[in-house]
Amino acid sequence: STVEPYETQRVEVLSMNTQDPLLSDVHLRRALDLAINKERIIDSLYLSQGTMANFFVNPKLSAGAVAKEESYLSVDGAMDGLDKAGYKDLDGDGFREGKNGEALILTILTNGENHRLKTEAQLVSEDLKKIGIRSRVKSAADSEAEGDEKQKNTDRQADAFARALQSGNYQLAVVGMDFSAVVNLSSVLSSGA
Numbered sequence: 001s002t003v004e005p006y007e008t009q010r011v012e013v014l015s016m017n018t019q020d021p022l023l024s025d026v027h028l029r030r031a032l033d034l035a036i037n038k039e040r041i042i043d044s045l046y047l048s049q050g051t052m053a054n055f056f057v058n059p060k061l062s063a064g065a066v067a068k069e070e071s072y073l074s075v076d077g078a079m080d081g082l083d084k085a086g087y088k089d090l091d092g093d094g095f096r097e098g099k100n101g102e103a104l105i106l107t108i109l110t111n112g113e114n115h116r117l118k119t120e121a122q123l124v125s126e127d128l129k130k131i132g133i134r135s136r137v138k139s140a141a142d143s144e145a146e147g148d149e150k151q152k153n154t155d156r157q158a159d160a161f162a163r164a165l166q167s168g169n170y171q172l173a174v175v176g177m178d179f180s181a182v183v184n185l186s187s188v189l190s191s192g193a
Contacts, residue, residue: 012117014108014124015165015173022098022106023171027085032172034078035131041123045116078131089132096132105134109164109173112139113157121174135172140164 014036016023023029082088086099098104106128110121121137128135140161141153164170 011178012120012174012176015170015175017168017170017172019168020171022104025085027081028087031078031081031085031087031131032128032133034072034074034081035133036124036127037073039073040127041120044123045120075130082131082133087132094132095134105136107171108135108137109140109161109170110137111157111161111176112141113154114176117174117176124172124174 016029016032018024018029082096087096087104089095090097090101096104108121108125110117112118118137118139125135125137139157140163141157161173165173165175
């Protein structure tokens with residue numbers, strides 16, 4: 001059988017909560033971006049048919065509405081940036097501490113019922129480990145009361161995930177979105193200014 005590629009406006013995004021005290025640091029966010037191997041995610045989960053975008057619309061379909069800054073892989077650049085910003089491994093355990101020597105662990109939130117997104121989050125976690133950042137993948141409903149009906153689990157996970165995103169109760173989150181139904185992207189792209 002053959003794989004026929006086609007363009008969609010389905011995107012998967014690693015969202016970074018800039019309101020979080022740790023992720024308010026642009027140096028840390030930049031290092032995370034440099035460390036994440038997006039091509040590996042595309043190859044592993046999308047049969048090498050995905051298109052890497054540096055914004056949340058497909059560059060092949062967006063009529064130029066794309067951010068100019070390039071996204072690329074540089075583990076060395078990430079390590080160097082973290083060193084310069086003061087994130088160092090002080091106790092020799094292979095993981096960096098925060099700028100003040102505090103424990104540093106990031107949580108990557110995902111919808112536990114979506115196995116592809118969960119795998120994507122795990123790949124991100126592996127990439128962060130390579131630059132000395134400890135992280136864990138957490139399903140949105142992990143901390144909520146378990147439902148007594150398996151049938152309701154999918155809806156419960158999706159609801160918990162949406163609540164966490166809307167409330168800002170997360171650090172990193174792997175989010176899937178479909179913009180194919182959006183005719184006019186101006187409302188999405190607007191800064192509100």
